[in-house]
Amino acid sequence: MLPAIGVAIRRENRIVFDDESLNALEITFERADDPLRTYRYIGETRDFDYVSVHGLKLSVGSPDEPSKHYMDMMLDVAQENGAVSLSDHLGFTRDSNQGTEMGHFALVPLTEPALDVVCRNVEIAMAHFAPLHFFIENIAYVCKFGGTLEEADFISRMLDRTGVGWLLDVTNVYANGTNYNYDPYEFIRRVAPHASRVQMHLAGGYFDKEVDMYLDSHSHPIPDPIWDLYKFAIEQNKGKVDCVFIERDQNFPEEAEWRAELKKMRQIAEQVEGVGSVEVSQ
Numbered sequence: 249m250l251p252a253i254g255v256a257i258r259r260e261n262r263i264v265f266d267d268e269s270l271n272a273l274e275i276t277f278e279r280a281d282d283p284l285r286t287y288r289y290i291g292e293t294r295d296f297d298y299v300s301v302h303g304l305k306l307s308v309g310s311p312d313e314p315s316k317h318y319m320d321m322m323l324d325v326a327q328e329n330g331a332v333s334l335s336d337h338l339g340f341t342r343d344s345n346q347g348t349e350m351g352h353f354a355l356v357p358l359t360e361p362a363l364d365v366v367c368r369n370v371e372i373a374m375a376h377f378a379p380l381h382f383f384i385e386n387i388a389y390v391c392k393f394g395g396t397l398e399e400a401d402f403i404s405r406m407l408d409r410t411g412v413g414w415l416l417d418v419t420n421v422y423a424n425g426t427n428y429n430y431d432p433y434e435f436i437r438r439v440a441p442h443a444s445r446v447q448m449h450l451a452g453g454y455f456d457k458e459v460d461m462y463l464d465s466h467s468h469p470i471p472d473p474i475w476d477l478y479k480f481a482i483e484q485n486k487g488k489v490d491c492v493f494i495e496r497d498q499n500f501p502e503e504a505e506w507r508a509e510l511k512k513m514r515q516i517a518e519q520v521e522g523v524g525s526v527e528v529s530q
């Protein structure tokens with residue numbers, strides 16, 4: 249199965265919405281324009297095979313249940329745009345629904361109680377969004393709480409218990425592997441068998457010598473090590489990857505670079521899936 253090839257919609261990449269490699273879009277819920285329909289972006293010139301709505305603040309790692317109001321709003325955007333799926337992150341952005349909002353997600357403590365809370369909240373969201381599919385993304389983090397579980401096991405058990413889809417952010421695995429000294433290939437190899445359905449994110453970050461960390465800044469071209477890891481991730485999840493998206497939020501490239509990355513993303517997927525006759529561009 250060839251995954252749909254997409255970008256996370258930004259004003260700066262509307263210039264490539266006619267690209268022949270592109271057949272999917274991801275709408276970041278917190279950035280969705282008003283009116284929200286994707287045809288506003290593309291001038292009603294074409295349909296896309298796959299549209300997904302990506303939230304930032306569902307906060308499935310909070311001890312409270314997810315906000316019904318937030319889920320309703322995400323679902324409204326999804327339905328208005330003909331989306332087939334929704335997603336958010338494995339993390340928490342606030343301590344409770346009426347509590348302190350951090351503005352960005354942090355990794356949950358990797359413990360059995362946190363796993364129970366996450367699974368309960370994911371199941372609530374899945375039931376709310378059904379029959380649309382729901383995916384949870386592995387995040388990049390700059391600090392970790394103490395815990396008793398390895399992240400790969402935490403995610404694997406969450407996937408097993410809930411049946412939620414895995415939004416595999418390839419760059420986040422690479423960043424965490426670099427920053428916390430583990431093998432990103434082994435991480436993907438361990439989690440992949442537990443995922444029934446997969447989406448992916450690809451982005452380019454950079455290594456910041458001052459903080460001695462690889463930062464998932466969505467600010468650079470996708471580098472070769474992440475293309476290689478992407479190919480491996482497609483191989484490990486062969487036949488069950490619904491869609492792959494490029495994320496870019498800073499230092500926006502020229503049109504040619506957008507198109508070259510989309511083409512390469514499609515060519516690698518075609519190569520792994522054995523579709524078409526492709527030669528991967530360098």
Ligand SMILES: [Fe+2]
Nearest residue numbers: 385417449495
């Ligand atoms: Fe991502």
